[in-house]
Amino acid sequence: MDTDPKASVFDAVVAIDSGVDHLLQYSAVRPEDVRGLVHGAMYTRGPGDLKHTALFIGGSNVSDGEAIAAIARETLFDPFRISIMLDSNGANSTAAAAVLSATKHVALEGTQSLVLAATGAVGQRVCRILANGKSHVTVASRSLERSRECIDRLVASGIPSDRFTPLASTDAASLSKALAASQLVFGCGAAGARLLSAEQLAAAKELRVAIDLNAVPPMGIEGIDLMDKGVQRGERFDYGALGVGGLKMKIHKACIAALFESNHRFLDCQEMLAIGQEILNSAK
Numbered sequence: 016m017d018t019d020p021k022a023s024v025f026d027a028v029v030a031i032d033s034g035v036d037h038l039l040q041y042s043a044v045r046p047e048d049v050r051g052l053v054h055g056a057m058y059t060r061g062p063g064d065l066k067h068t069a070l071f072i073g074g075s076n077v078s079d080g081e082a083i084a085a086i087a088r089e090t091l092f093d094p095f096r097i098s099i100m101l102d103s104n105g106a107n108s109t110a111a112a113a114v115l116s117a118t119k120h121v122a123l124e125g126t127q128s129l130v131l132a133a134t135g136a137v138g139q140r141v142c143r144i145l146a147n148g149k150s151h152v153t154v155a156s157r158s159l160e161r162s163r164e165c166i167d168r169l170v171a172s173g174i175p176s177d178r179f180t181p182l183a184s185t186d187a188a189s190l191s192k193a194l195a196a197s198q199l200v201f202g203c204g205a206a207g208a209r210l211l212s213a214e215q216l217a218a219a220k221e222l223r224v225a226i227d228l229n230a231v232p233p234m235g236i237e238g239i240d241l242m243d244k245g246v247q248r249g250e251r252f253d254y255g256a257l258g259v260g261g262l263k264m265k266i267h268k269a270c271i272a273a274l275f276e277s278n279h280r281f282l283d284c285q286e287m288l289a290i291g292q293e294i295l296n297s298a299k
C-alpha cells in the first residue's frame with residue numbers, strides 16, 4: 016500500500032529482488048481504504064498459510080504511512096495476522112543504515128547529535144533511532160516551528176522530551192554552536208539542498224562522524240563525497256549517500272524476507288535497525 020498517487024517503482028523492484036513472487040500494488044491509499052484491503056489479505060488463506068502474504072507500506076510521507084500502519088494493525092487479530100513493514104520513502108531502512116554506519120565509529124549513548132533537515136521522512140527516523148540510543152539530538156529545520164512539531168511527533172512516539180533540542184538552521188550562530196558541540200552530524204535534506212559549507216564542517220572540531228544522505232549535487236554537506244564510506248578525514252569519518260546506500264539495500268531486502276518467516280511481525284525503524292545490526296554482526 017502506497018500513500019502516493021503512483022505506487023513506488025523502486026519499492027516494487029526491491030520487493031521482487033527480495034524474493035516476492037506476486038506483487039499487488041495499491042496507490043493513493045487513504046486511511047478509509049485500509050480495512051477493506053487488509054480484509055482481502057487476511058481472510059483469503061488459512062492461518063497456517065498467512066505467512067505467505069505480507070503488507071509493505073510506502074509513499075513519500077512517513078506520517079501518512081504511520082496512519083495506514085496503525086489502521087492495518089488494528090484490523091488484524093489472532094490468528095488472522097499478516098506481517099507488516101513500514102518504510103515510507105525508505106525512511107526506516109535509510110535511517111537504520113545511516114545510524115548503524117555511525118555506530119561503527121562512536122557508541123551513541125551520551126553523545127550529542129545534530130540532524131539537519133530533520134523534518135523529512137528520513138530525518139525524523141534518524142532522530143528517533145539516535146534518541147532511542149540515548150544520544151541527545153538537536154533537531155534542525157529551516158523553521159523553528161517545524162523543528163518543534165517534529166520533536167512533538169518524536170515525543171508522542173514515547174521518547175523523553177529531554178533528549179531533543181529544537182534548532183532553526185537559518186540562525187547561523189545557533190547552528191555553529193550546535194555543530195561545535197556535536198560528535199555526530201547527519202544531513203537529511205531534500206535532493207540537491209546545501210545544508211552545511213566546507214568551512215562550517217571544518218570548524219566543528221568535536222565531530223567524529225558526518226553523514227550526508229543527499230545523493231543529488233550539490234552535496235548537502237560540502238566536502239563529503241557521494242561515495243564516501245567511512246573515509247577518515249582527521250578525527251572524523253565521512254559517509255555519502257551511496258556509502259550508506261549499500262547497507263540500506265541489504266536492510267531493506269532482509270526485512271522483506273523476514274516478513275515471510277512468520278505472520279505476526281511489524282517492522283518499523285527499531286525492528287529494522289535490529290535486522291541491520293544482525294547483518295553487520297554476521298559480516299564481522
Ligand SMILES: NC(=O)c1ccc[n+]([C@@H]2O[C@H](COP(=O)([O-])OP(=O)(O)OC[C@H]3O[C@@H](n4cnc5c(N)ncnc54)[C@H](OP(=O)(O)O)[C@@H]3O)[C@@H](O)[C@H]2O)c1
Pocket residue numbers: 104105106109132133134135136137138155156157158161162203204205206207208209210228229230231255256257259260263
Ligand atoms: N542514501 C540512500 O539510500 C537514501 C535513501 C532514501 C532517501 N535518501 C535521501 O535522503 C534525503 C532525505 O530524504 P527525505 O525523503 O526525508 O527528504 P525530503 O522530505 O524531500 O526533505 C527533507 C527536508 O529537507 C528540507 N529541505 C527541503 N528543501 C530544502 C532546501 N531547498 N534547502 C534546505 N533544506 C531543504 C526540509 O526541511 P525543513 O523545511 O524543515 O528545513 C525537508 O523536510 C534526500 O536527499 C533523499 O534523496 C537517501
